[in-house]
Amino acid sequence: MAKKGITRRGLLGGAAATAAFAALPRSTQAAGRSADVIVIGAGLAGLTAAREIAQAGRSVIVLEARNRVGGRVLNHALGSGGYTELGGMFTGPTQDHIQALATEVGIGTFPTYNTGNNVFVGGGGRREEFPNNTPFGTAPPDPVVAPDIALAVTLLDQMSQSVPVDTPWTSASAEQWDRQTLDTWLRSNTSGSDEFMAVTSAATEAIFGSEPRELSLLYTLFYIAASGNEQNPGTFERNFNTAGGAQESRFVGGAQMVPLQVAAQLGARVLLNQPVHRIDQSSTGPVTVYSGRHFRAFGQRVIVAIPPTLAGRIEYDPPLPPLRDQLMQHMPQGTLMKFEAIYDTPFWRAAGLTGQAVSETGPIKVTFDTSPADGSFGVLMGFIGGHEARVWENRQEGERQAAALQNLATYFGNQALSPREIVEFNWSTEVWNRGCPVAVLAPGTLIDFGAALREPVGRIHWAGTETSTYWNGYMDGAVRSGERAAAEVLALL
Numbered sequence: 001m002a003k004k005g006i007t008r009r010g011l012l013g014g015a016a017a018t019a020a021f022a023a024l025p026r027s028t029q030a031a032g033r034s035a036d037v038i039v040i041g042a043g044l045a046g047l048t049a050a051r052e053i054a055q056a057g058r059s060v061i062v063l064e065a066r067n068r069v070g071g072r073v074l075n076h077a078l079g080s081g082g083y084t085e086l087g088g089m090f091t092g093p094t095q096d097h098i099q100a101l102a103t104e105v106g107i108g109t110f111p112t113y114n115t116g117n118n119v120f121v122g123g124g125g126r127r128e129e130f131p132n133n134t135p136f137g138t139a140p141p142d143p144v145v146a147p148d149i150a151l152a153v154t155l156l157d158q159m160s161q162s163v164p165v166d167t168p169w170t171s172a173s174a175e176q177w178d179r180q181t182l183d184t185w186l187r188s189n190t191s192g193s194d195e196f197m198a199v200t201s202a203a204t205e206a207i208f209g210s211e212p213r214e215l216s217l218l219y220t221l222f223y224i225a226a227s228g229n230e231q232n233p234g235t236f237e238r239n240f241n242t243a244g245g246a247q248e249s250r251f252v253g254g255a256q257m258v259p260l261q262v263a264a265q266l267g268a269r270v271l272l273n274q275p276v277h278r279i280d281q282s283s284t285g286p287v288t289v290y291s292g293r294h295f296r297a298f299g300q301r302v303i304v305a306i307p308p309t310l311a312g313r314i315e316y317d318p319p320l321p322p323l324r325d326q327l328m329q330h331m332p333q334g335t336l337m338k339f340e341a342i343y344d345t346p347f348w349r350a351a352g353l354t355g356q357a358v359s360e361t362g363p364i365k366v367t368f369d370t371s372p373a374d375g376s377f378g379v380l381m382g383f384i385g386g387h388e389a390r391v392w393e394n395r396q397e398g399e400r401q402a403a404a405l406q407n408l409a410t411y412f413g414n415q416a417l418s419p420r421e422i423v424e425f426n427w428s429t430e431v432w433n434r435g436c437p438v439a440v441l442a443p444g445t446l447i448d449f450g451a452a453l454r455e456p457v458g459r460i461h462w463a464g465t466e467t468s469t470y471w472n473g474y475m476d477g478a479v480r481s482g483e484r485a486a487a488e489v490l491a492l493l
């Protein structure tokens, strides 16, 4: 689709829609706006969809529940100066869509700090340092767990190649793979040792905010297949690695700069503080979207660009088909907290460490150096996910922070015990997220409900990273989904 910027036709489209609104009964006009398309959610998916629609010369309104845009992408101003990123932050090869969007709105990237040795802490506190450029990438080449890691990754990569990213439920082995969890498969196909299973938990807690026992094997294979693009089949390594993988780069100024810039282009089309609670397409008139007690938005088509579990909280008239409704009941969000310790300097670099660790013992089991590009201060970011998050989110803040800092000290030395600032963010307590980073699909979900994932219902269309083919769960998937939903709608206007 040609990029035309904000066009005269777009303004005319808005005028025509306003005229349609004027024709509505006076009582309906109390507080309302009208447009060709109403988009729900100003995350990357919704903003991308709106941008495409505006550029095609159609009128569009974005209704966002919060007083900010960006959704799961969020910059945080530090008390001691500078910022950190509480949500999506990394990008890497084959994530072409988020990177193209960032370039178009003037946001560049810089490499994630990745010089020196990574740290692995195994059973009994066994601490090892290893170069970050072994064939294992970010996975630890520790002799106790390495054979199982190599075996599992090789098999999972191979199996994922037969999973079509647009219809994983049609894979020849779909039934067999969607009746078991990642956990049961790992225990049957590797040594299943306690140490290896602890390492797989460390990985899934950071990637999915969940445990191997919660994840359908088919969904896991789909996620691996999705870690690529149309030219490059997905691999686990591209998902998990820093060099050559999804953690390779970061956005200048923080990832939230991308949605902030897109929203600035959309201007008054983005309405904040508009939590949508009802969508009515019961008549032949415009679809009516309700927010708050009085606000109504009227459109020819609606794009719901929010996570399925939140879409399931909206009331629909007429009710959605049962398969769609139950799909949304089967897609809970993962449980993931970010813990960030801020230091005067990135002291671990002088000790030859990348700031990346993988550990069998939590609460923090995976870390990154997320200091600013110029290294003017140090940030160690750790994920507390899955079971660890469910246990530790309920503990006293002081107890949790002491345990997290002790993890960092084990990985990077005792200087880690004295940060100048600590930032913690629990996405499960955010009412407009209900968890993160992505929906977690248990066995049976893709096979029975997958077909409803992107299928429009009347004049309602679905976007959001959970609907993406490639890089599902990532910023790239969100952008892709917004582009796809916009194309779907534009073809029908």
Ligand SMILES: Cc1cc2nc3c(=O)[nH]c(=O)nc-3n(C[C@H](O)[C@H](O)[C@H](O)COP(=O)(O)OP(=O)(O)OC[C@H]3O[C@@H](n4cnc5c(N)ncnc54)[C@H](O)[C@@H]3O)c2cc1C
Residues within 6 Å of the ligand: 040, 041, 042, 043, 044, 045, 046, 063, 064, 065, 066, 068, 069, 070, 071, 072, 073, 086, 087, 088, 089, 090, 091, 274, 275, 276, 277, 305, 306, 307, 310, 314, 336, 337, 338, 427, 432, 433, 436, 437, 463, 464, 465, 466, 473, 474, 475, 476, 478
């Ligand atoms: C801790 C964490 C780490 C992550 N790390 C990475 C990473 O390094 N790299 C990467 O690529 N991805 C990462 N992700 C994932 C990435 O952030 C998401 O995939 C992406 O931002 C999702 O965008 P979205 O537009 O689909 O959904 P969202 O960002 O969830 O946007 C949905 C929007 O809809 C709004 N909304 C919800 N309900 C309603 C309603 N009823 N009415 C109106 N508005 C509503 C929400 O407030 C939100 O703004 C991470 C996510 C988290 C949380």
